[in-house]
Amino acid sequence: MLLIYLALFWAMQIFANVAFKYGSTGNAGRSTRWLIGFISGNVVGASSIYLLMKVYAAMPGNSNLAAVLAGSGGFIGSQLLLSWLFRSRLANVQWIGITLVAVGTALATLGSAGGK
């Protein structure tokens, strides 16, 4: 059941991030596109928090591990999809930085598992 909660949470977080970026690409602040992105991202994102709380409740012994597991999946999925959808052009050193962040979160997961 924990895996189902996590997978649904990741999918909803990825959708929310794409919606926020979509909303920020118009004339920021006043456009209909901003409102659509803000509302749809928040409806889906806020609903996903119910699943996050279920994850926390299913892992009462280590809240750090729960936070890392929930955050890293949504992060990596969003990075890949946003990069593809919006054709981000970052320098190599910036991609290295992003990779280090992903590796860091994965290591935190291993560290939590080993620490229990």
Add this chain to the structure above:
Amino acid sequence: MKDTRALNNKRRGLLTAALLMGYYVLGLGANLCFKEGGSHASRWLFYFIVGNAMGIASTALLMGVYARMQVNLAMVLATSGIFALVQFSFWLIYHSPLTWLQGVSILLVGIGTTLAARTETAPADMETAVTVPEVVS
């Protein structure tokens, strides 16, 4: 002309940094509420509502950051900042165990964030026409 452009870039960078800091504060508050809600079933609804109110407010700031930076870079700065803050706060408040490997991971996240925040960029994304401000980190 050049001075005006530099000043505008600096203002834009400061505004982006301020939006990011605001996002960190609200995001951390929301995470603490969600943790409390998961730990205390009787007050679940209260923390759910307060946490989501803070989270929703933070997304308006996040969209401001997304509008001013390349989206992958903006997301890594937002996510890693919240990650480090939540890890540290959970350790401080709930005494969650932090192993040496988690310490290394937080260090890696810090280095990764520093590298990702470098202003040297590939050619700008023509579709979204966003640029990386000079002052962000």
